[in-house]
Amino acid sequence: MSLAEGTRPRNFPDRLTGRGQRILRSWELLLFVIAVLIFIANTQASPYFLDPWNLSDATFNFTEKSMIAFAMALLIISGEIDLSVAGIIALASTAMGWALQFGVGTPGLVAIGLAVGLLCGAFNGVLVTRLGLPSIVVTIGTMSLFRGISYIVLGDQAFNGYPDSFAWLGRGYVFWVITFELTLFVVFALIYGVVLHKTNFGRHVYTIGNNPVAARFSGIRVERVKMILFLLTGLMSGIAAICLTGRLGSTRPSIAYAWELEVVTMVVLGGVSILGGAGSILGVVIAALVIGMVTFGLGLLNVPGIVMSIFIGALLIGVIALPRLVTKLRRR
Amino acid sequence: MNYSSETGRGVPVLADPVLRLSGITKTFPGVRALSDVELALYPGQVTALVGENGAGKSTLVKILTGIYQPDGGVIEVDGQASKFPTATAASAAGVTAIHQETVLFDELTVAENIFLGHAPRGRFGLIDWTAMNARAQEILTRIGAQISPKTPLRELGIASKHLVAIARALSVDARVVIMDEPTAALSSAEIEELYELVERLKGEGKAILFISHKFDEIFRIADRYTVFRDGEMVDAGMIADVTENQLVEKMVGRAVDTIFPQRNSNPGEDVLTVAGYSHPTEFADIGFTLRRGEILGFYGLVGGGRSEFMQALFGVTKPSKGACRIDGKIAVIRSPAEAIRKGIVYVPEDRGAQGAVTAMPIFQNVTLPSLKATSHKGFVRMAEEFALARKYTERLDLRAASLDQNVGELSGGNQQKVVIAKWLATQPKVIILDEPTKGIDVGSKAAVHDFMAELAAEGLSVIMVSSEIPEILGMSDRVIVMREGRIAAEFDREGLTPETLVRAAAGYGGEAAA
Amino acid sequence: MIRDFIKSREAILVGALIALILLVEIRFSGFASPGNLASVFNDTSILIILALGQMLVILTRCIDLSLASNLALTGMVTAMINAAIPGLPVIALIALAIGLGTLMGMFNGILVWKLDIPPIVVTLGTLTIYRGLVFLISGGEWVNSHEMGEAYKALPRLDFLGLPVLSWIAIAVIAGFVILVNRSGLGRAFYAVGGNPHAAVYTGIDVGRTRFAAFTIAGGLAGLCGYLWVSRYAVAYVDVAGGFELDVVAACVIGGISIAGGLGTVTGAVLGALFLGAIKNALPVAGISPFWQLAISGAAIIIAVAFNAQSSRKQGRIILKSAEHPT
């Protein structure tokens, strides 16, 4: 290194900031503080809030949506989006209900739910990765298409009469007040957290979200990773369809109506950048809890759902606007 | 502080400066890009602005054109303090620029690209398309560009796009014309046209600020110079009073060996053999062999298809025909991942888009293609990543605040080092460097050259794509010249002259050498 | 010129539209009659106006999901004011609707501009907020036909030269857009900002301000549509135009407005809206089960986007000179 001799190589550390400082500046902390504040406000506002059974019931407000949100978080971090998740639920549920007519049992129904989820995910994935179409538009289309097929099959009818063992998947308790769905929520939170933050695959997801071209030039199979993410999102929608169908005990084409926007809201509130490249599963978990607590807490006060949604809309904008506003004002 | 009296040294001061800057300061979060900078531009004179990468040259251009606002300092136009809150304000004050990045719109026509923001207006203040096309044609003819104003920009090649950018700069009636590395994307013939244009503008009494890393052109067209180092103005004067070496020394703050590293090349066995590589539209019938420890130069005019071929070799695009052998074994490369596995890596030309992931930290950029090595059963191991990143960035003498700093916060030269470190960490057999020193200052450039020599000495085979003749001549063991997607000639280094190269690149009997 | 047009995606859309109309005509004669086509146009007017607003927003690489909620809120406000103060002239109510819609658009725009929040996040938030406000101000109550003034309800239906005023408003908006988009500095700025936001700054275009303008115009148009919708259907309630935001985006996509920004035409947006409108009107007429409608429009979107992507796919640069130019 003959030329570098003139100047001394500068020494620099691995990291400038310690772990403590990184946590202090994190989005997750802000969100966590909000969650705690909402928790306290809820306990003050209603005497019924701090009851294990009530809290357990309240988890249904977010468990199914958040399972999809985990996969959606990865998808959004990679720079894509899937607005068809609620459509997939409708189609998967319809397929299960249809199979039920032929006496298929619980394991078969579950397999069908998962398979339809995967197939729908694959359909989106192929359109996006093979044909290179923008995912937001493709999935606006498949959102109508998937639910539309449900309508064609079901029309004004409903499928019901699911066996108890199947219903348990949506209503059952594993231990005390801990529902099966809540258990799934925790398990998936851990799995997705590890996958995103601790594996090479997760690193690839971040890289693709930040710069897909450089990712490709670095030997990452961008299309394959995105395909996997669409498949995962489809699969999670299938799982959500199984839980929701089990919980409702019936299938109608309008099932899970408008959930796609709620799932995206949850992901974005969790600090995942809608532009891709940034976000964490912890954030999504806290966001799920925040949304669950807000809806349940306001529900206890009999606030109409549409007013709750104002609250959540304002929370979404507020939580994202606040840090930016502060930096802006501080810079003045 | 009076600029002209300080640096006058017997130079006749012709007229008052059109534009004078004093005390200009600009900081970005964590970076002081400019501090207390002085500059004066005189009518009918070309002032060259030189400095290493990240010295703050482009930042100054952006301040002069209203894109950035300075934190402090005064801009005087004709002795009047002025402010440029927007690009429109700057052009209204008669300051126009050809920016370093091409800042054009693919979906709009050439004419509109030239006139966007100041289109001719007709009745009711509505845009007059007829007048716009006519005036665009006029300007294009004036700069000798054979482009129809109605063509959508996306249909043009990179050099023509650059001509459109130049036409745009000339479409406002300016008194100050700034050119930030205007020749970087042009072929030699077009560069000649540009020089003529500069002469004409001088004759019209315009003040010109010319930024370049190429000293031959600075000494050819500039009247004055100003040197920036680390955001400060360190010197200014008349070109006639300095030598190239003096200028370089002022820039870097030390003497720099601009001679290429001395190498004893004794290439070993064949590492890579390419035969009959073809593509439907980009290149045809490319074949050569690369030996161990060899540096193979690829020369050609910009747009000659070298990058396209290299990317096909690296698996980014698919060739329609052709085969390659690595270490004698047939190798099928369908994706970059496969290429990396087989020991071929590619340092792309477009650092920002293809090389670095600017929003991610240095260490993660470096380990990106080597994750298999630093991880355990698919799970990342941060400590090993830091160790690997440290090893290779230290070797390249990277300058950064920390290893978890985002790559986007680094200067161009240091970003290039991160990209090279990333590829070296995979311990490749063949490294393809596509314009490795494009837009890099002399200091970093020499470091990259030394490093290349070192790698070759260690037994790595290097393919170097470059459009700079000195670099090609100084570094290569052998040179392949590509033209219009085909191999036009192959030369040994011995006795190779610039003339031969240029002739081969332009086609025998074609335009004369620059 | 003519040859260019034949190859353009607008021509293909026109072809698809004509094919659709003829197809329905075969099953049900009368669908293609001028009178009926005029009524399809009239029916689609609101979608056209909204799609044009959305087009501007999408051109600047943004998206506005709150248009339908904006429409519902302005519609409800004008209906409630009309019911409360019957004497207020309709023109004042229209001005109010446009003003209110503009304000809501400005709110979206200011968040995008000044705080740099991604537009999809902003409008996902305001989508629920604006809709929630409709509930809050109305308390969930409807405003019914008989509570509205005659003049209020009559305007969009008034016949003028054989077409209802509603259609004429749509035509006026289309004409205005042709001029705005092709002949004004602001109009070209929308393309510049979406085509290359980075370069737009160098051209003296303020990216944030241009986006703000797009949101503002779209909001104003949504406000206008709020009045038109409520007076046309003579009823105002919370769920007015629920889910319509996605129809509007779909119309733009079918019309070839690139979601990546900077690419699209007024003709495209209008044709996209007409195509969706024609499908919606044709299905009940052609006797196709209403349960098929959702799937058909979904499939139409996918086909349209696949098609647009195909036709706008970058032709590779051609470096190789073919055999006729040997060296």
Place this chain on the structure above:
Amino acid sequence: QDSVRIALVAKSLGNGFFEAAARGAEEAAEELGNTEIIYTGPTSTTAEGQIEVINSLIAQRVDAIAISANDPDAVVPALQKAMQRGITVISWDSGVAPEGREMHLAPSSDELIGRTIIKLAADHLPEGGEVAVLSATSTSTNQNTWIAEMEKVMDQYPDIEVVATVYGDDLADKSYREAQGLMQTYPDLDAIIAPTSVGIVAAAQAVQDASKVGQVNVTGLGLPSEMAGAIESGASKSFAIWNPVDLGYTTAMIAHALATDEATAEPGAEIDTGRMGSVTLDEDNQAAMSEPFTYDESNIDEFKSIF
């Protein structure tokens, strides 16, 4: 003693019909004294939304839940949980499967409604003619039952032909378009029967806009406040509805009686319903209120400001 809290759960908030029912329930609460009505419901007509609402009502330990269900089966588990925790659960308007409630109060019997809607159309078509049905959402149970009941009595009207059944999804614009489509497809159409309060208003508007007042008579089930305009213009000659105020009133009365154990829900039981008299449960624990009431020019002004 704590007040009796009765939750009145609507299919969705923001629907005039349910608002009117809530007023009736409030009236009952006032009469009963020491009773609180919680009027609530989801934002859109989905089962998931109603389950969330039911869960929060269970958590508040209300005394009774009276629900008009979006899905007769899906809400059953949640309602069963409510019953397990000692909450009285009844359904009204749109029913819940028997295992999910103690009793159901139908606004009128399905049979009566089915007969009424065709009779409304037939009364103005002495010569016979073509009629079409504009239904609400394709998934709402009661609509389909009524249409089925109507078809059962069609043989009494040999000259009348039902040419089509279309769905307006309870959206004003879609219903409007469907009505338009009907008039185009069947130029000789004489009447549109819309057994939904949203559809009937939209259909009347469509008829008016198509200048077919007098040719096409819009009838079905609607609210006087919403239909006053259509009666005035002549687009609708008459329509029917049970009185939602009375329905809400009766629901609250029954819920109160069951919650305070003044009555039990079992087949044959007779439950006192204040000013409405009493209802008797059939073998499915169902009770029906009266025949729908018909509104026309003669009485619309009297009712349009009430509900």
